[in-house]
Amino acid sequence: MSLHVYNTLTGKKEVFKSIAKNAVGMYVCGPTVYGEPHLGHARSSITFDVIYRYLTHLGYKVRYVRNITDVGHLEDEHNETGEDKIVKKARIEQLEPMEVAQHYTNVYRQAMHALNIIDPSIEPLATGHIPEQIETIAKIIENGLAYEVNGSVYFDVQAYVQRYHYGQLSGRVLEELLAASRADLEGTNEKKFHADFALWKKAGKDHLMQWQSPWGRGFPGWHIECTAMSSKYLGIPFDIHGGGMDLKFPHHEAEICQSLGAYDKPPVNYWLHNNMVTLNGQKMAKSKGNFITLNELFSGSHSLLQKAYSPMTIRFFILQAHYGSTIDFSNESLIAAENALTKLEESYKVLDSYSAAATSSVDEETEKEVLETVESCYEAMNDDFNTAKLIAALFGFSKIIHKLTDPVRPVQISAKSVEKLSDTYRSFWRDVLGMRPENANSEKIDDLLGILIELRQQAKDDKNYSHADLIRQKLEHLGIQLKDGKDGATSYFL
RNA sequence: GGUCUCGUGGCCGAGCGGCUAGGCACCGGUCUGCAAAACCGUAUACUCCGGUUCGAAUCCGGACGAGACCUCCA
Numbered sequence: 333m334s335l336h337v338y339n340t341l342t343g344k345k346e347v348f349k350s351i352a353k354n355a356v357g358m359y360v361c362g363p364t365v366y367g368e369p370h371l372g373h374a375r376s377s378i379t380f381d382v383i384y385r386y387l388t389h390l391g392y393k394v395r396y397v398r399n400i401t402d403v404g405h406l407e408d409e410h411n412e413t414g415e416d417k418i419v420k421k422a423r424i425e426q427l428e429p430m431e432v433a434q435h436y437t438n439v440y441r442q443a444m445h446a447l448n449i450i451d452p453s454i455e456p457l458a459t460g461h462i463p464e465q466i467e468t469i470a471k472i473i474e475n476g477l478a479y480e481v482n483g484s485v486y487f488d489v490q491a492y493v494q495r496y497h498y499g500q501l502s503g504r505v506l507e508e509l510l511a512a513s514r515a516d517l518e519g520t521n522e523k524k525f526h527a528d529f530a531l532w533k534k535a536g537k538d539h540l541m542q543w544q545s546p547w548g549r550g551f552p553g554w555h556i557e558c559t560a561m562s563s564k565y566l567g568i569p570f571d572i573h574g575g576g577m578d579l580k581f582p583h584h585e586a587e588i589c590q591s592l593g594a595y596d597k598p599p600v601n602y603w604l605h606n607n608m609v610t611l612n613g614q615k616m617a618k619s620k621g622n623f624i625t626l627n628e629l630f631s632g633s634h635s636l637l638q639k640a641y642s643p644m645t646i647r648f649f650i651l652q653a654h655y656g657s658t659i660d661f662s663n664e665s666l667i668a669a670e671n672a673l674t675k676l677e678e679s680y681k682v683l684d685s686y687s688a689a690a691t692s693s694v695d696e697e698t699e700k701e702v703l704e705t706v707e708s709c710y711e712a713m714n715d716d717f718n719t720a721k722l723i724a725a726l727f728g729f730s731k732i733i734h735k736l737t738d739p740v741r742p743v744q745i746s747a748k749s750v751e752k753l754s755d756t757y758r759s760f761w762r763d764v765l766g767m768r769p770e771n772a773n774s775e776k777i778d779d780l781l782g783i784l785i786e787l788r789q790q791a792k793d794d795k796n797y798s799h800a801d802l803i804r805q806k807l808e809h810l811g812i813q814l815k816d817g818k819d820g821a822t823s824y825f826l
Numbered sequence: 827g828g829u830c831u832c833g834u835g836g837c838c839g840a841g842c843g844g845c846u847a848g849g850c851a852c853c854g855g856u857c858u859g860c861a862a863a864a865c866c867g868u869a870u871a872c873u874c875c876g877g878u879u880c881g882a883a884u885c886c887g888g889a890c891g892a893g894a895c896c897u898c899c900a
Binding site (some may be wrong): 360361362363369370371372373374375376377379404405417448500502503504505516554565575576578579580582583597605606607608609610613615616617618619620649652653654657658659660662664665667668669670672675718720721723724725726727728732734735736737738739740743792795797800801804813814815816817825 | 828829830831832837838839840841847848849851856857858859860861863864865869880892893894895896897898899900
């Protein structure tokens with residue numbers, strides 16, 4: 333089966349076909365850097381990280397662009413007191429707006445690295461592309477699809493619908509937008525039509541982030557940066573545009589308008605949207621104040637957290653569900669994820685140190701299982717990046733590995749099959765799912781535990797089991813687990 | 827109010843018309859000084875009511891429930 337993706341634009345699973353034969357252009361909406369990154373950000377970045385990794389695994393050369401929105405945009409566009417979010421944060425924290433943006437950009441990047449997310453090929457900043465945005469806006473005006481009022485520029489939706497189909501992505505129709513109109517809020521509005529959206533906003537004197545433009549001093553509208561930057565680095569149209577579900581409307585709908593408005597071409601062939609992380613069934617969001625930041629998860633410092641959860645646990649937790657479904661946060665499911673992750677990680681280590689004994693007897697049944705499981709790994713990922721199914725397949729591998737290394741009656745398979753199993757497991761576990769071992773044990777710890785294991789062994793030899801158990805128990809309290817193997821050797825797990 | 831999505835066993839979560847998803851937890855067994863791990867085995871499902879079909883968790887209609895978007899949001 334070839335790669336199929338669920339295209340939110342058409343609402344269907346489609347065969348994925350890239351524009352260039354062996355290359356893919358992918359753009360994903362990154363964060364607005366005015367606050368701590370939370371679980372929701374992790375979901376989006378992990379989703380597209382795995383998509384990026386899998387496309388690369390399939391042999392595509394991927395140019396992956398993920399922006400940083402470092403202009404805060406308005407808290408409330410309809411209200412004159414609407415304040416730029418980054419500017420507001422800067423006022424509260426008594427910093428330069430760019431200090432705020434820089435700080436949260438740094439925090440975001442650190443968290444991404446902790447989650448083993450590969451850096452995008454290009455990570456453009458909105459403020460670094462003001463000329464490009466102005467240029468794009470000018471093109472739209474030139475094409476008669478935007479108008480200037482009082483130093484601000486708005487997209488002319490009414491003119492747009494004369495030429496193009498509006499609401500393709502969000503399924504919204506203009507009549508609906510009219511019906512939902514907040515006419516009562518529009519007293520001071522400059523827009524000709526309430527569905528029009530800002531491309532450029534005039535800045536007041538005390539607005540801290542502002543730039544010179546053909547329309548006077550101001551700052552760009554929220555949606556235009558993605559159009560300007562994606563077209564600059566990926567061309568038009570490009571292959572994949574990703575982001576959270578909540579961005580479908582108005583943000584992505586506006587991007588389609590802007591792209592058609594400026595270039596007469598739709599921006600992208602495949603729209604992919606990840607679903608939300610919920611907390612007690614409610615969307616986790618900054619604006620709702622019910623979010624848990626990534627650093628809180630890593631350290632366990634949040635009243636809702638029973639314990640700290642490692643970055644890989646978070647990553648695994650998210651990958652256990654398909655990206656298109658919501659996932660509900662709970663301590664129970666995080667702990668379950670932690671246990672499951674440990675199992676797969678241990679099987680991986682066992683396999684890593686396994687070498688097939690030279691033998692002529694080969695278990696046909698197991699041989700077949702290996703091939704089938706390899707197959708199901710690809711099937712899972714080709715089916716719209718179904719990581720939940722992939723993980724189920726990896727547990728299949730785990731079972732096979734334990735059969736091979738059974739201390740009593742190990743099953744034999746051919747060296748070729750072992751290699752196949754090993755390569756596939758490594759590819760999918762490490763390269764595609766991006767799971768990395770977390771406890772790089774320092775040599776000192778290894779030596780120290782070696783001493784304790786030796787002392788315990790002496791106690792065991794003397795049949796002083798209470799002493800032996802005491803050592804094991806005390807280590808257990810420190811989170812170190814001792815396991816006595818069949819061969820008499822003891823191993824430890826942090 | 828409008829648009830849309832979803833409702834699976836104790837918990838999480840695949841499934842898109844017939845064939846064991848998987849994980850976590852639980853229980854029984856093998857192994858072990860005891861644990862742990864591993865292995866073998868048992869159990870627990872498809873919100874409700876109609877319909878289509880030889881056959882439905884899966885398709886259609888309805889009810890109830892939950893959520894998302896319609897303002898900034900991953």
